[in-house]
Amino acid sequence: MTDNNNGVLVVVEVEDNQPIDLGLEMLALARRLTDSMGGSVTAVAFGTGLETIGEMLIAYGADRVLINDNQIFANFHAEAWLPDLAKIVAELAPTIVLIGHSESGTDLAPRLAFRLDVDVATGCESIDILNGRPHMTRSCFGGLAREVVTFSKSPAVATIRSKSQQPLKPTTERSGGVENVISVLDVNSIRTRVVSREQEEAVGGVKMENAKIVIGGGVGLGGPEGFKTLNEIAELVDGAVGASRAACDLDWCPRSYQIGLSGRTVAPELYLAVGISGASHHMAGCGNSKTIVSINSDPKAEIFKSSRFGIVGNSQEIMPALAEEIRKLKA
Amino acid sequence: MKIVVCVKQIQNPEIPAAQFRIDEEAKVLIPVSGLSPVLSPFDEQAIEAALRIRDRAGENSDIEITVVTIASKGSRTAIKGALALGADNAVLLNEPTFDGSGGYVTARNLAETIRAIGDVDLILTGRQAADGDAGVVGLGIAEILDIPAITFACDVQTDEGVVTVKRVLQDGIETVEADLPALVTISNELGKVRHASMRETMRAAKKPVKEWMPEDIGLDDNQVSSKAMRHELQRLYIPVNDIECEFIDGDTPAEIAATLAQHMRQANLI
Numbered sequence: 001m002t003d004n005n006n007g008v009l010v011v012v013e014v015e016d017n018q019p020i021d022l023g024l025e026m027l028a029l030a031r032r033l034t035d036s037m038g039g040s041v042t043a044v045a046f047g048t049g050l051e052t053i054g055e056m057l058i059a060y061g062a063d064r065v066l067i068n069d070n071q072i073f074a075n076f077h078a079e080a081w082l083p084d085l086a087k088i089v090a091e092l093a094p095t096i097v098l099i100g101h102s103e104s105g106t107d108l109a110p111r112l113a114f115r116l117d118v119d120v121a122t123g124c125e126s127i128d129i130l131n132g133r134p135h136m137t138r139s140c141f142g143g144l145a146r147e148v149v150t151f152s153k154s155p156a157v158a159t160i161r162s163k164s165q166q167p168l169k170p171t172t173e174r175s176g177g178v179e180n181v182i183s184v185l186d187v188n189s190i191r192t193r194v195v196s197r198e199q200e201e202a203v204g205g206v207k208m209e210n211a212k213i214v215i216g217g218g219v220g221l222g223g224p225e226g227f228k229t230l231n232e233i234a235e236l237v238d239g240a241v242g243a244s245r246a247a248c249d250l251d252w253c254p255r256s257y258q259i260g261l262s263g264r265t266v267a268p269e270l271y272l273a274v275g276i277s278g279a280s281h282h283m284a285g286c287g288n289s290k291t292i293v294s295i296n297s298d299p300k301a302e303i304f305k306s307s308r309f310g311i312v313g314n315s316q317e318i319m320p321a322l323a324e325e326i327r328k329l330k331a
Numbered sequence: 332m333k334i335v336v337c338v339k340q341i342q343n344p345e346i347p348a349a350q351f352r353i354d355e356e357a358k359v360l361i362p363v364s365g366l367s368p369v370l371s372p373f374d375e376q377a378i379e380a381a382l383r384i385r386d387r388a389g390e391n392s393d394i395e396i397t398v399v400t401i402a403s404k405g406s407r408t409a410i411k412g413a414l415a416l417g418a419d420n421a422v423l424l425n426e427p428t429f430d431g432s433g434g435y436v437t438a439r440n441l442a443e444t445i446r447a448i449g450d451v452d453l454i455l456t457g458r459q460a461a462d463g464d465a466g467v468v469g470l471g472i473a474e475i476l477d478i479p480a481i482t483f484a485c486d487v488q489t490d491e492g493v494v495t496v497k498r499v500l501q502d503g504i505e506t507v508e509a510d511l512p513a514l515v516t517i518s519n520e521l522g523k524v525r526h527a528s529m530r531e532t533m534r535a536a537k538k539p540v541k542e543w544m545p546e547d548i549g550l551d552d553n554q555v556s557s558k559a560m561r562h563e564l565q566r567l568y569i570p571v572n573d574i575e576c577e578f579i580d581g582d583t584p585a586e587i588a589a590t591l592a593q594h595m596r597q598a599n600l601i
Contacts, residue, residue, distance in 0.1 A: 103500060107483075110434075110471055111470050111474055113435075113471075121562075140463055145360075145570075148566040149562045152560075152563065191478075193508050194505060197500075197505045199502055200502055200504075212600060236601075248520075249522075255499060256502055256503075270598065293594075302348055309594065310577070310579070311591065318591075325585070325592035329592055329596055329601050
């Protein structure tokens with residue numbers, strides 16, 4: 001596995017002509033990995049309007065950027081991406097392929113791995129090179145445990161959890177080549193047809209992943225009204241509102257609020273967990289927050305074990321009071 | 332129409348964290364004593380998705396639901412549970428060395444089992460097993476069988492050889508269709524699952540369960556368990572959490588809220 005080390009390939013997702021944060025975080029990880037094992041960092045981006053993205057990805061750590069600019073890649077579609085991606089991996093023969101543990105990445109990575117007849121580690125929090133081999137650390141058992149795995153066949157395909165890495169500071173001092181991918185996609189090979197995309201009404205305000213404060217609501221809120229107060233507070237502090245899976249399953253809030261293993265991952269300055277018990281599958285989506293403050297009526301709630309500050313009490317009384325106090329402070 | 336639902340039996344994932352234990356030496360889970368294994372919840376939802384398709388098709392439909400599982404040590408719980416929910420029959424691939432083989436081997440073995448069943452129109456799996464949390468097997472089966480795969484479904488309908496799936500996206504819903512045969516992975520947004528009725532539970536005992544050994548479906552030694560594995564588990568552990576929680580007290584909600592708001596201000600968050 002250490003012979004023919006051709007470095008790391010990073011699949012960078014693009015949104016509104018910009019790389020998503022997770023892409024930049026993975027470039028930083030790729031740099032660390034190549035520092036340790038040698039080889040170079042290649043980034044690949046699929047999408048449209050990618051004229052300027054190459055330079056940016058180089059500034060953030062790539063040695064070489066491959067651009068696949070085509071209208072057909074504007075929205076993620078695994079079957080459209082796979083032929084080109086599989087070809088790039090076959091030609092480049094990287095030691096590691098990094099893909100974001102995002103909605104798209106979790107759909108893409110296992111398909112790629114099986115097409116290449118290699119194994120895949122999903123939801124990785126870190127990768128270390130030990131004895132020349134990549135060791136992938138990933139969460140399992142609903143976030144209760146971690147496992148470290150190695151693979152016997154190269155490349156190792158891994159999806160990386162959002163916010164588990166820090167992006168590098170961009171620098172214009174780095175240089176590298178930007179090339180266009182010559183697509184081998186035969187559109188007749190696409191067997192799944194997208195009939196429609198309905199966007200949920202935008203919740204407004206700050207995107208959860210970028211917010212400094214995220215307020216997560218759980219079953220302890222007592223009902224959908226509880227989320228109104230959370231939204232009110234979020235608006236006052238420029239924060240965003242999320243939820244536990246249980247609250248989403250009860251339809252108290254939009255599905256898009258869900259934070260956790262099968263939902264979104266946030267790592268804000270402050271995660272305010274309101275009426276959330278702290279099941280490990282929820283913590284998998286907020287455990288990297290800088291500070292967790294939790295409010296729960298049960299003093300034995302699991303969430304307090306991950307919290308810097310805790311409040312034992314009725315969130316239905318405390319949250320309106322908190323909104324009031326913040327208003328006073330802002331006045 | 333033949334529907335196959337792939338299921339896995341696991342330790343109840345809802346146990347309190349304090350009861351969850353790992354043998355770090357052997358790199359395995361220490362089962363909680365006295366706790367019965369359960370169907371992985373996402374797989375339960377995959378069964379529910381199959382049952383809803385059959386319900387919609389009506390009494391006289393030709394829909395046959397087969398549950399498939401790979402078992403090492405007498406793990407029939409998953410199959411019994413699935414049959415009691417309403418599946419018609421089951422296939423159990425008995426692979427004594429299966430435990431811990433990982434997604435790569437599991438997908439290969441399940442794909443060969445499904446090939447051996449033959450003429451399967453629709454394959455349903457959970458989006459991921461609630462123990463490994465990998466989300467690899469469903470997509471792997473589809474790649475191996477070279478059929479279209481649609482992930483994270485919250486609604487699955489079939490009509491005239493086409494499957495129409497509503498997929499859960501972060502900011503909405505996407506509707507995707509594919510010609511059968513196809514594979515769909517089911518997400519928790521599918522919603523509430525039914526409970527086993529007394530009638531189905533009694534009938535379940537009489538439903539046919541085929542037990543196959545790997546050689547019955549042409550899998551040789553190199554294709555099962557440790558010989559076929561592409562991964563090696565180096566370590567399995569419970570992460571330590573050394574956070575000390577400081578509790579904020581107060582006589583009234585307003586007092587507590589004021590202290591919290593002050594903390595937030597000190598941290599420059601207000």
